[in-house]
Amino acid sequence: MKTNVPDIDAPCGDYFTFHDFVACSDTYKRLMASGGIDNVPREPETYQSMQRMARDILDPVRRHFDSEIILTYGFSGPSLVKALRQTPYPNITQDRDQHAGSELSRNGNLRCKRRGIAVDFYVAGISSWDVACWVIENTPFDRLYFYSAHRPFHVSVGPEENREIVVMRGYRGGPHTPARTSKSRFLAEPPA
Ligand SMILES: [Zn+2]
Numbered sequence: 159m160k161t162n163v164p165d166i167d168a169p170c171g172d173y174f175t176f177h178d179f180v181a182c183s184d185t186y187k188r189l190m191a192s193g194g195i196d197n198v199p200r201e202p203e204t205y206q207s208m209q210r211m212a213r214d215i216l217d218p219v220r221r222h223f224d225s226e227i228i229l230t231y232g233f234s235g236p237s238l239v240k241a242l243r244q245t246p247y248p249n250i251t252q253d254r255d256q257h258a259g260s261e262l263s264r265n266g267n268l269r270c271k272r273r274g275i276a277v278d279f280y281v282a283g284i285s286s287w288d289v290a291c292w293v294i295e296n297t298p299f300d301r302l303y304f305y306s307a308h309r310p311f312h313v314s315v316g317p318e319e320n321r322e323i324v325v326m327r328g329y330r331g332g333p334h335t336p337a338r339t340s341k342s343r344f345l346a347e348p349p350a
Pocket of ligand 1: 255257312
């Protein structure tokens with residue numbers, strides 16, 4: 159393992175630690191309760207992306223809405239991906255969804271060529287549509303995947319800074335159909 163990475167328990171921004179990004183998913187918590195799981199990033203760039211996520215998106219959101227941020231999914235190493243694949247309707251595409259950060263596969267290739275990092279989160283007591291609109295208008299996000307006002311949404315930072323907005327149609331726990339939308343259309347009204 160490389161040693162030139164921060165301690166996993168070190169602060170990442172004003173409100174989080176790196177550990178929060180690796181330990182927030184239900185699947186991680188379940189595995190920790192039954193024998194453990196290694197979900198520690200190896201690549202310095204993955205840590206830098208987590209710092210950027212905190213600095214450019216999560217910390218400003220926390221300050222603006224003045225309410226707790228609940229992360230529901232963050233960094234996903236190979237062991238967590240494997241476990242998630244065994245859940246019903248695993249909503250993961252590890253080569254595209256940016257939850258793998260800048261980690262490398264066994265043969266040395268980027269597991270997700272988009273790099274950066276993604277998190278799924280909601281703000282306690284605030285509509286996710288309100289939060290997503292604020293993120294779209296005020297932060298340098300890369301990609302944002304929105305489900306509904308009452309569910310966490312997915313947002314990434316990354317070198318491409320695509321500002322891509324995708325509405326995911328479907329039911330919680332079921333399959334989803336992605337539909338790209340424009341900033342103006344998204345901000346006009348909550349997606350039906
Ligand atoms: Zn996600």
